[in-house]
Amino acid sequence: MSSEEFAPPKYAQIVQTIRQKIADGTYPPGSLLPSETQLVREFKVSRPTVVRALQVLQLRGVIEREHGKGSFVKAAPPGASNQNPRPGRAVLDRVEADENCTVIDAGSLAATAGIAKLLDVPEGSTVVRRRVLFRDDERPTDLFTVWCPVHQAEGTQLGEAQPLTAGIRQHLQASKGLKLQHVVERLSARHPSADESKVLKLPKSSAVLGVLASIFNGGGRPVLVVDLVLPGDLHELEDSYSL
Structure with a gap:
């Protein structure tokens, strides 16, 4: 070889x-x-x-x-050789129009029980979902999905199909005056769902890294839920911290 x-x-x-x-x-x-x-x-x-x-x-x-x-x-930062990885923050600052991406779908739908709980809204209430597939010139690299309560999405382009010309964090601040203040992330290693396998062109037995992030405003209310799916053979997260 x-x-x-x-x-x-x-x-x-x-x-x-x-x-x-x-x-x-x-x-x-x-x-x-x-x-x-x-x-x-x-x-x-x-x-x-x-x-x-x-x-x-x-x-x-x-x-x-x-x-x-x-x-x-x-x-x-003082006492550390590198800053901790921040997947949730990084994806909120990505500018879709600057990258090779496809907006798979964007629009309103009823919140599932899991999403409703994370957004602290009633199950079945209307939320806006945006799903974007990112690629390099070789293959799909990650699948990004964001959910937002419909009243927070009003006046924004989250529910529109064209790529955003600013990161979601900047876009929400510019269009709504909304500042995102706090992120809670959960990372998991797992197999892709059938839909994720199809969209990312991965075997169902392959590994993916899932990042599920809840994004809060300054008042401590959840504003967004972000789900980032990363093919395991293309991504690694590393950390550096003092003992």
């Missing part, structure tokens, strides 16, 4: 290279990373692959991405 058969995906190679450059000081804390166009040229890959690598770095808490400004290296 050739060594190429064991090579990690292209986006993972970019992640590794950027992290090495951060570690050796090439990209110090607070510095601006090269633009997506520059990274496309440097690594000789497509833009979706570069975007995917940057999203993974954001998911791991290594960088911050600011729409229209670029990607910045995060400063390490």
Whole structure:
């Protein structure tokens, strides 16, 4: 077998290279990373692959991405070599229009018992659901679903089929003046459901990482429920903390 058969995906190679450059000081804390166009040229890959690598770095808490400004290296907190991963926050800051994604469905439906409990609304009440499939140039990379009470979604584009031009967190603040303050995440390793297997093009016996996040406003009321499904062979979460 050739060594190429064991090579990690292209986006993972970019992640590794950027992290090495951060570690050796090439990209110090607070510095601006090269633009997506520059990274496309440097690594000789497509833009979706570069975007995917940057999203993974954001998911791991290594960088911050600011729409229209670029990607910045995060400063390490005192006493730690890296910040904890924040999958829920990272997905709320993703800009769909900047990534290779498909809005599978967006609109109103009745809340199931589980979603109603998480949103603290009556079972069967109307909520807005948005499901988005993200890809790189090789395969689907993650499936994102968000639920929101219908009164919170009014005046926003959460129930519309076009990709959002701002992250959900920024979009809600701009359109509703709503600030998201607190996240509770639950992570689970499991097999995909039949629907997830079909959408992500995964065997039913494969492993996925599920991230279920409840998002609260400043008053402690749940505003959103986020479900993020990540193919296990494409993703890893790591943590760094002091003993």
